[in-house]
Amino acid sequence: LVMKMASMMKKHLGVEASFMVWNYKTARKMDPLNLDPNYLLQTEWKDSPWHTALLKFRAKFKHRNIPCFHVDFHGKLDRKKLSARCKVDIGIEPFINHPEACGWSDSEVEKLRHQAKISIDKAYSQVV
Numbered sequence: 001l002v003m004k005m006a007s008m009m010k011k012h013l014g015v016e017a018s019f020m021v022w023n024y025k026t027a028r029k030m031d032p033l034n035l036d037p038n039y040l041l042q043t044e045w046k047d048s049p050w051h052t053a054l055l056k057f058r059a060k061f062k063h064r065n066i067p068c069f070h071v072d073f074h075g076k077l078d079r080k081k082l083s084a085r086c087k088v089d090i091g092i093e094p095f096i097n098h099p100e101a102c103g104w105s106d107s108e109v110e111k112l113r114h115q116a117k118i119s120i121d122k123a124y125s126q127v128v
């Protein structure tokens with residue numbers, strides 16, 4: 001699924017896409033640092049391999065003035081069962097709850113959410 005999405009992103013945006021995947025099934029079970037990145041406490045960020053990888057990724061491009069955009073796709077456990085409704089979620093809750101951190105208003109965020117839904121549904125209609 002990730003490779004299909006990367007291919008569609010390149011086709012849609014005209015640039016390569018990079019992906020990081022965290023999967024509870026393949027995470028090292030006994031590694032106390034390999035926590036679900038969706039539930040990290042701020043005190044756990046410094047020890048999280050996921051958070052560290054995101055920071056390294058951003059740093060790699062920041063000094064070259066190449067913008068990075070992190071999109072948090074959440075796959076569904078049973079995509080076949082949910083196929084009529086939803087196959088992925090896009091995690092933007094922090095942005096919705098704190099738009100002022102990016103200089104956005106609530107209405108601008110809502111417009112972005114609406115347009116993103118239309119565009120993403122159209123762009124990925126053939127992926128899953």
